[in-house]
Amino acid sequence: MSAAIDSGAAAQDEVVDLLTELIRINTSNPTHVERPAAEWVAAKLDEVGIESRIVEAAPGRASTIARIAGHDSSRPPLLVHGHLDVVPAEAGEWSVDPFAGEVQDGYVWGRGAVDMKNMDAMTLAVVREWARTGRRPARDIVLAFVSDEEGGGALGARYLVNQHADLFADCSEAIGEVGGFSVTLDQGARIYLIQTAEKGINWLRLTASGSPGHGSMVHDDNAVTQLAAAVSRIGAHEFPIVLNDTVRALVDSIAERTGLELDPGQPEKWLHQLGTLSRMIGATIRNTANPTMLRAGYKTNVIPGRAEATIDARYLPGQEHALLAEIDELIGEGIERDFLVRDIAVETSFEGALVDQMAAALRAEDEGAHVAPYLLSGGTDAKSFSTLGIRCFGFTPLLLPAELDFAALFHGIDERVPVSSLQFGVRVLDRFLANC
Template sequence: MSAQDEVTDLLVELIRINTSNPTHPERPAAEWVAAKLDEVGIDSQIIEASKGRASTIARIEGSDPSRAPLLIHGHLDVVPADASEWTVDPFGGEVKDGFVWGRGAIDMKDMDAMVLALVRDWARTGEKPPRDIVLAFVSDEEAGGRQGAHYLVDHHPDLFADCTEAISEVGGYSISLNEQARIYAVQTAEKGIDWLRLKAKSVPGHGSMVHDSNAVTRLAEAVSRIGTHEWPIVITDTVRALVKGLSEVLQRDLDPEKADEWLPLLGGAARMLGATIRNTANPTMLQAGYKANVIPSTAEATIDCRFLPGEEQALLDTIDELLGEHVEREIEVSDIAVETSFDGALVDAMSAALKAEDPGAIPLPYLMSGGTDAKSFSTLGMRCFGFSPLLLPSDLDFMSMFHGIDERVPVEGLQFGVRVLERLLRSC
């Protein structure tokens, strides 16, 4: 069975293994991956960060041992899904209307399946890549990777020490600008993360009395200031390169600073790309009180902050100004921003592979508003790219399905991705 024939079946099987983070540890999926590799003679090892939080690592030997290996990493965990909100069973792996449906279909069990299908096909036919390939199917990405990629980098860096480049999720997908022009967004950067815990304190009291120092009020005022703050536009090198590419494709003079000129041209992708021209801080959780008639002594909130490369301190300084006198903050989770340039032999090979399968392809770099395991692996000195190639229907709102309902991926898109990855890995 060829990789294109097998990729759909592999994705269906993997979706049916519920790996919702944190309630369903990844061990069953890690064992499934290891078994699929073992079937074709590829050795692997399973590494647990804690009970059940497992990653599968393998190395495929290339024909030129003098070349530095390429890391291909993908996460096995998914975010939870409420079945009552879906039109299909989110863990059923259903194939209908030309799509594979289910949680993880695009985030990111599709890439896991494409890579597995390709390396299994090569193992059966005896094909070898030019350079060694290190495969990492990891746990815990959806919770920041502390029991996944971070753990592997901290405790098993030898497995990746000689890798100089890496590819993974959320890149290489098509965005239709019009009937003739399709750009393929290759991720070369991503924002950093600071998840903040805010705490307001005051003297507790009876809810029926006048109370001038109310912790809930103090917190609510701070949260409102942060949530409604208009962050200034900051144009990074990556966004500047994206807009320059759009200008050339559309033969229009687009100004990166004037996002209202170019963001609408990107369709559904504008939802995510619109968050990459500024820092953001979104209140996401509130906790206070234990009884209706008791004014509590403390109130807490969680703020999801995402900062552009080089902008973390500016973001935190602004947050401190917005907090006010009686609210304190602490950082619960923090991770770096990542950025590399859109050049080099690997980028040339990615572009060539896309154009070979879609002559109208226009590869351009982009900055992702979220985060991936590239944050971990980049600390080992690798250049990290988001390249999980998909040819998508022009009317598919791709970005809305990340952590959304009715997540699905086109079967033809999966097969396209396998073909592109095969061309890439044969040439890079």
């Protein structure tokens, strides 16, 4: 047994306790603040002699930052980031209390078990064990446990980048959420998806204006009618397929792993190979726009002079102009469009020493591990950190049961993560961080 596995045994034992404790700190965004969790992280680091700093973007909206010295401090540091906030959970919809951090049937249950207190706990487990045993990483590591990711990061990563860039300015690469997990293909083969790209965000507000009037009369200038037609056109529209380098590389990896001849331009031939993940990956072969909210009127018999809708639009790297042009054509004349949230797309190449170390660490724990890049349909704090010139990857390593619908657990009911997956992740992170 290797030294990495020997020294990681205590971390594997501790990771479940760390995760359950962190889940019990309710950091639902926007109803709760992250300060209690940030203080908990700082205390866990302080217990083993790791100094940290708590930074608040607003009262209670706190992040914890620490730096661990490596053997070669002349190299640019690696940033390891995870967010402390979670989306809210309706307890009545769950099989367990979403904030009890229960362990049942070999799983840790609770809000944040997947998104993304699991990575927070795995990272803490590794660095705490290193501090206890005197081990050090290959290079400096900056740890960032941040607030407000679920709210877009304005009071979290974006604030840190804008106001405290010096904490990260010398970092060259970063790892964070939504990557490094296993996917069992239809053919029975297994691949690990490393996130190298994510879509950009255009959250839009559409506003239609018309002539107010009495609901009993004939009315040909109705803001509600005009807006509803535009929203219907957008909701029914299928954007054209656009295949970027990341998606092509993913399809090539699936083909290599399964032995099948697959054409990236025919997604119906390969998406099903990804099982329950096909819906998420299917959203990365085209731009998307989904109507999400409608607001108009104040009384049944009064035609309002104004109606509003919101659209969640996501664009592939390099496709923002094309997405907005297509939406404007669908909207038509007479409706105003403005941005509620506008954020960049992110993409980096799937190559280099860091990628090699990810693959090596996975293969050391899963001999048949095959890595592939993928593009995330959602967004992460990588958007903010990438603006500092940092290459960002999604790498939260988990070996998952083939039957687990992992994608459905993000923001889902009965969110949970296998204990064995957490222990696997600790072992992989231990190897990776020690050698990267």
